[in-house]
Amino acid sequence: MAEEQTDARPYRVVLNDEEQYSIWWADRELPAGWRAEGTEGTREECLEHIGTIWTDMRPLSLRRRMEQQAAG
DSSP states (O other): OHHHHHHHHHEEEEEEETOOEEEEEEOOOOTTTTTEEEEEEEEEHHHHHHHHHHOOOOHHHHHHHHHHHHHO
């Protein structure tokens, strides 16, 4: 827990094809299926950014399916 509070490594915000967000170390290759969103900073800064922009936690495929059902 103490390591998380003093973690000064640079992170980046990443997202997958379902528009789900996470953070990843900026100096490491991204895992398969994830791409950089464009934001980099401390762990706390990246998590705060995600908290601001990721307001709908539903995966993209579910949102699309619900929109299609609503359209009739």
